Amino acid sequence: xxxxxxxxxTLKGLVNVISTLVDEAKFCxxxxxxxxxxxxxxxxxxxxxxxxxxxxxxxxxxxxxxMGVDLDKMKDMLKLAGSGDILSMEQDESxxxxxxxxxxxxxxxxxxxxxxxxxxxVPQLSLPANVDVAISELQRGMKxxxxxxxxxxLSADSESFELFCEGDTDSVSLxxxxxxxxxxxxxxxxRSLFPLDYFSNLVKAIPSDTxxxxxxxxxxxxxxxxxxADGNGNVGYLLAPRIEND
Amino acid sequence: xxxxxxxxxTLKGLVNVISTLVDEAKFCxxxxxxxxxxxxxxxxxxxxxxxxxxxxxxxxxxxxxxMGVDLDKMKDMLKLAGSGDILSMEQDESxxxxxxxxxxxxxxxxxxxxxxxxxxxVPQLSLPANVDVAISELQRGMKxxxxxxxxxxLSADSESFELFCEGDTDSVSLxxxxxxxxxxxxxxxxRSLFPLDYFSNLVKAIPSDTxxxxxxxxxxxxxxxxxxADGNGNVGYLLAPRIEND
Amino acid sequence: xxxxxxxxxTLKGLVNVISTLVDEAKFCxxxxxxxxxxxxxxxxxxxxxxxxxxxxxxxxxxxxxxMGVDLDKMKDMLKLAGSGDILSMEQDESxxxxxxxxxxxxxxxxxxxxxxxxxxxVPQLSLPANVDVAISELQRGMKxxxxxxxxxxLSADSESFELFCEGDTDSVSLxxxxxxxxxxxxxxxxRSLFPLDYFSNLVKAIPSDTxxxxxxxxxxxxxxxxxxADGNGNVGYLLAPRIEND
Numbered sequence: 001x002x003x004x005x006x007x008x009x010t011l012k013g014l015v016n017v018i019s020t021l022v023d024e025a026k027f028c029x030x031x032x033x034x035x036x037x038x039x040x041x042x043x044x045x046x047x048x049x050x051x052x053x054x055x056x057x058x059x060x061x062x063x064x065x066x067m068g069v070d071l072d073k074m075k076d077m078l079k080l081a082g083s084g085d086i087l088s089m090e091q092d093e094s095x096x097x098x099x100x101x102x103x104x105x106x107x108x109x110x111x112x113x114x115x116x117x118x119x120x121x122v123p124q125l126s127l128p129a130n131v132d133v134a135i136s137e138l139q140r141g142m143k144x145x146x147x148x149x150x151x152x153x154l155s156a157d158s159e160s161f162e163l164f165c166e167g168d169t170d171s172v173s174l175x176x177x178x179x180x181x182x183x184x185x186x187x188x189x190x191r192s193l194f195p196l197d198y199f200s201n202l203v204k205a206i207p208s209d210t211x212x213x214x215x216x217x218x219x220x221x222x223x224x225x226x227x228x229a230d231g232n233g234n235v236g237y238l239l240a241p242r243i244e245n246d
Numbered sequence: 247x248x249x250x251x252x253x254x255x256t257l258k259g260l261v262n263v264i265s266t267l268v269d270e271a272k273f274c275x276x277x278x279x280x281x282x283x284x285x286x287x288x289x290x291x292x293x294x295x296x297x298x299x300x301x302x303x304x305x306x307x308x309x310x311x312x313m314g315v316d317l318d319k320m321k322d323m324l325k326l327a328g329s330g331d332i333l334s335m336e337q338d339e340s341x342x343x344x345x346x347x348x349x350x351x352x353x354x355x356x357x358x359x360x361x362x363x364x365x366x367x368v369p370q371l372s373l374p375a376n377v378d379v380a381i382s383e384l385q386r387g388m389k390x391x392x393x394x395x396x397x398x399x400l401s402a403d404s405e406s407f408e409l410f411c412e413g414d415t416d417s418v419s420l421x422x423x424x425x426x427x428x429x430x431x432x433x434x435x436x437r438s439l440f441p442l443d444y445f446s447n448l449v450k451a452i453p454s455d456t457x458x459x460x461x462x463x464x465x466x467x468x469x470x471x472x473x474x475a476d477g478n479g480n481v482g483y484l485l486a487p488r489i490e491n492d
Numbered sequence: 493x494x495x496x497x498x499x500x501x502t503l504k505g506l507v508n509v510i511s512t513l514v515d516e517a518k519f520c521x522x523x524x525x526x527x528x529x530x531x532x533x534x535x536x537x538x539x540x541x542x543x544x545x546x547x548x549x550x551x552x553x554x555x556x557x558x559m560g561v562d563l564d565k566m567k568d569m570l571k572l573a574g575s576g577d578i579l580s581m582e583q584d585e586s587x588x589x590x591x592x593x594x595x596x597x598x599x600x601x602x603x604x605x606x607x608x609x610x611x612x613x614v615p616q617l618s619l620p621a622n623v624d625v626a627i628s629e630l631q632r633g634m635k636x637x638x639x640x641x642x643x644x645x646l647s648a649d650s651e652s653f654e655l656f657c658e659g660d661t662d663s664v665s666l667x668x669x670x671x672x673x674x675x676x677x678x679x680x681x682x683r684s685l686f687p688l689d690y691f692s693n694l695v696k697a698i699p700s701d702t703x704x705x706x707x708x709x710x711x712x713x714x715x716x717x718x719x720x721a722d723g724n725g726n727v728g729y730l731l732a733p734r735i736e737n738d
Contacts, residue, residue: 073416109416110416
């Protein structure tokens with residue numbers, strides 16, 4: 001059983017992040033909140049997202065509830081909601097449907113079969129550099145990077161964090177010194193290369209007032225993590241590196 | 247002879263409604279105002295629209311004047327007009343043209359031959375249910391409905407009005423109780439099914455501050471009617487039902 | 493050597509005007525400012541543009557510096573800049589690159605080979621009619637004209653200035669009397685026909701608060717000239733006439 005109400009802005013942010021990786025996702029629901037783990041079809045990135053009960057306006061659920069949701073349908077409903085609107089959701093177990101309400105509009109949507117959806121195992125990484133940065137800084141950088149290359153190098157030392165894209169004729173860099181960051185710690189200089197589209201899609205999907213923690217190593221996956229709904233929810237996103245051929 | 251000035255907003259609303267059904271239309275003009283009747287090529291819907299002299303800023307016309315107008319050209323001119331701008335129109339009988347002015351811009355457009363345009367006969371219907379509803383309520387519902395099905399069921403009883411769309415996997419409903427409506431009267435519960443695209447295009451074309459009267463029966467055409475320009479104009483729109491195959 | 497800072501709005505206006513004619517352009521740089529002359533591939537129009545040192549926030553350059561610039565890349569950078577942002581540019585002579593900075597973002601772009609770019613010779617024309625007009629008046633006219641024809645006639649006498657488009661079925665005119673103009677002088681009535689797309693693209697590229705001088709003759713090129721950056725820059729644009737076949 002699952003029945004809950006949530007601010008449309010909160011849900012919108014989450015659905016945008018998840019749908020950079022998958023079209024359908026399995027929500028694992030318990031009495032204390034909702035968890036979702038998803039890996040994109042190419043196995044390049046993974047998201048691990050928890051929405052605590054406190055992120056909801058109201059929340060009732062049984063432990064062990066699972067729902068497979070078509071995220072495009074969820075987005076359709078979110079488009080109807082204005083900022084500040086409350087969305088109500090209720091599982092209709094007898095029909096295998098999720099009933100979503102926004103204002104006077106009710107949509108009953110078939111749930112997706114979760115049989116083929118495995119629970120990815122989230123690796124525990126210990127990464128030597130950590131940068132706290134306002135996502136809005138990165139969002140502008142992404143626009144510049146996209147015209148130049150399809151790879152992006154992230155690097156950090158104890159003084160600064162840099163995004164660097166090198167194309168055949170041009171290069172773009174976004175360099176943020178310590179004083180432009182919410183925090184930085186690095187035991188050494190680290191650098192890894194990533195597919196630009198994954199990184200860019202994620203950065204653009206994150207609500208623009210978010211501060212993101214970027215954890216980085218040398219030719220190692222990057223982890224982006226942030227909280228939402230006054231700390232009642234948190235997202236971890238892992239992206240695999242590309243090998244540099246110099 | 248026809249010479250008139252009208253607020254661009256007033257004309258814009260009307261042209262948008264008419265052009266959901268036809269690309270060209272015959273305006274029948276008399277000393278007291280303008281009437282237009284049009285049926286779409288598939289004979290599924292009909293509009294009957296009257297613009298009284300009082301809806302114009304200035305108005306001079308001879309009885310029996312007819313003008314065939316290409317609505318896309320009219321729309322082009324309306325795009326040049328800001329909200330509050332006045333549009334002036336004058337028939338140039340010698341050249342078979344309509345001269346439209348917005349600000350310093352003058353467009354002389356060839357009129358369309360009206361020989362092949364018949365005057366459709368507007369049926370008189372007595373419909374058992376009448377609902378008065380703010381069009382803005384329906385506009386949001388249309389956005390939800392379009393992703394689900396290409397038919398829409400309208401139903402009403404003495405307590406509520408409902409729009410319902412059923413697709414293969416999902417359904418969407420917009421239910422408005424008595425207290426969400428400007429008025430409702432129904433002698434019995436009625437329900438009819440309609441093509442969603444016609445209904446949706448009309449709802450989206452109606453200015454968003456309009457209250458519309460929806461007259462409904464059982465497997466019967468729906469009539470939408472509303473006034474504009476402080477009651478100096480009125481629109482009646484009839485849409486044929488689809489047969490339900492349950 | 494070239495190193496300068498400029499308001500993004502100033503540069504945006506210029507790049508928009510130049511890129512109606514060419515994709516790549518040669519900037520000829522001296523101690524006192526920058527000059528650019530460009531002819532479109534079809535040799536129908538020419539732009540001659542000077543940006544004085546005073547139009548820049550800071551400016552250092554050696555005489556005889558030349559830079560070939562890909563305007564699309566410049567536009568990409570300008571899209572990152574908000575209104576009021578300062579853009580810094582510096583030539584990297586050793587690598588043949590231009591380094592552009594907006595905020596924390598740096599783009600290093602390869603310069604374009606200027607060997608094949610000739611300096612067009614700007615003809616000196618003495619044109620009998622001169623009209624000073626707010627470009628915003630013309631911008632609205634362009635929207636109306638585009639749906640009607642692909643040629644536009646400009647005419648002027650001592651009392652008024654007119655843009656006229658004649659299509660197969662419709663015509664559009666924008667007529668501005670003396671009192672709607674910032675100035676007009678004409679020794680006789682003059683009229684020339686021009687390709688609408690060139691004229692329209694230019695008019696739309698000019699910042700909307702600009703007053704433009706239009707110099708006109710009989711079946712003769714039109715010259716549009718205007719200043720920018722508080723008179724520190726000026727643009728001359730010449731467009732060849734089309735022959736009228738009446």
